[in-house]
Amino acid sequence: MRVVNVEQIKEAVCEAVITANTRLPADILEGLQQARDRETVPRARYLLEIMLENARLAQEESMPLCQDTGLVTVHIALGQDVHLTGGDLYAAVNQGVREGYKKGYFRASMVKDPLNRINTGDNTPAVVHVEFTPGEELVITVFPKGAGSENMSRTAMLKPAEGWEGVRRFVIETVKIANANPCPPIIVGVGLGGNLEKACLLAKKALLRPINQAHPDSAIAAKEAELLQVINQLGIGPQGLGGDITALAVNMEVYPTHIASLPVAVSLNCHSARRAVVRI
């Protein structure tokens, strides 16, 4: 058994939110560079250049890539042989977010009550998911995501008879409805199967997989490639102002489902697809 003080988790979250908000992950940067090289519409290429320049400036000046520094989702893969001490895990995560957002000069974007809408002032609380894994490892992924893309999420409980055709139609329809709003070129996360909440969580988890890694199951990888091709024929383009590159990638995660269900959830991420992973 390994003992970990939650103070370490707080420190890790604090550093990770700063890294995530100021440095684009290597796979996303590479995806944007490839998009710029492949894009044939001059206006679209110019917009992709600005996005790359923005990423360069953010890293150089330690400024947040986007003013919408997002709602922070924290995924914790907790080895079942780890014993946490020093207080409440969720409080430690929120303290890490609070300190990181203050230190980084990031925007506080959370309101306490969805209807009264008073800003909490420190971007807490985070949304925290804990998942147990075998062994003693502790892996924390922070995922700050802006509302421009988050508000374009959709989920549906399709009929099993609709099959892949229905899933494909729903994903494409979601991208069309979203159009310019989620700041394309987007990354499309698809969660297929499970039940309502499992499909949504899978769609989000799909966005955590680097975009240069296809799904290990070749049948699912082929469906990801098929969706990407159709999406990039829509012509939405960077910022929705027209172009070849509407999406950098489609990532899909799949889980068994009920005999009567075919749940599908779609989570879109903007071109400033921020995430940071820390191992403790």
Next chain:
Amino acid sequence: MTHILRAPLDNHILEQLSAGDEVLVQGTVYAARDAAHQRMAAALEAGEQLPFDINGQIIYYVGPCPAPPGHVIGSAGPTTSSRMDVYTPPLLARGLKAMIGKGDRSQVVKDAMVKYGAVYLAAVGGAGVYLARRIISVETIAYPELGPEALLKMELEDFPCIVAIDMRGNSVYRTWTG
């Protein structure tokens, strides 16, 4: 050709702009997003004055990050404009001439833009640092209690935008039938 836009604007100036044109915005804009719009709409409904003279002016839909030391403002790119659609026609009726944001607008807003004469400009969403460098001064003029949603007066320099919807109602955004 790149147009230069500087408030105060009038229909004669806006007539020169067509959807798809590039513009550089210079000078004063007012920064407001959801909560500030809600306050302004409530003020108008109550028969009160707006916190600034909106006639001929430009509103930028943005909620910036706090300014780090040595900067006048933190990252400050556009937010999704459609959330402001519901509040927009009364502002256009009072002389608002241009809006800067990202993403398409509702038909109601497009119709009001044609009726009163206004343009909608798209800035690059997610380019918060790049755009912040083109904001040279910032002053809070109302609703400071809203924090990142306060109403700000900003001075811009060479702030790049694309005319997304012109005053004839032409739009650069893709639409689908069926």
